[in-house]
Amino acid sequence: MPSETKVSLQDLETAKAELQRVDDRWENYSGNNPDKFVSQRGVARSRVESLTRTLKAQGDLPLTGHEALCAELDRLVPNARHNDVIEHDGAKYKRLFSPARTSLSGKTVTEWDRTWKAI
Template identity: 45%
Template sequence: MTNFTIVDLEQAKAKLAAWNERFDEYTGNNPDKYQADIRSARERVREIELALKDAGVIPKTEHEKLEDTLDRTFPNARSKEIVEYEGQKYRRHFMPLERSRSRKSVTVWGKSWAKVQD
């Protein structure tokens, strides 16, 4: 794993913002213009941010710490599966982080845990 710094994250966010600005200012007739670059820049920001949080450079929220613990404890949990941890129930949830340009398929999935109210 590569060691990232806060500067790397700031540069990646600036690059993403620049690609988004280019796309917003584009007046041509190609709706896919810059989309590959934007997707790559988003993935890079997510990668660096996750690495910095895992290294402890950026502090994780309490919910992120809980999700890490649940992920380690229940690594094979399926979507909508309910598990019990320390007397509380949690539901596994998957959601699309990024979709294809046509919006018909998901290209990147995210996952989270939500507390279940009894």
């Protein structure tokens, strides 16, 4: 089994710099194509998000209180569906899904955001 390469904070800084570079190119673009650099920006943004998630999972970046709670609830109820309600430590939480990223047309969801909400 191949060993996974550990992600470093330097990798995240490099990815953030690349995202900033692509965003700057998009902001300085004066042409007539509103979709110019869309795919490059999406790839750069996804890379930053992926590295951030990995660094948090490795323990190199701290989790917020809400992220720690969501991780604990995900561990307890890994197959929870939208609007499922559970009780944990005397409080009730509802599982929610919302579109995190859509296609260019906005009709197709390409990535979902998962969270828990206290009720």
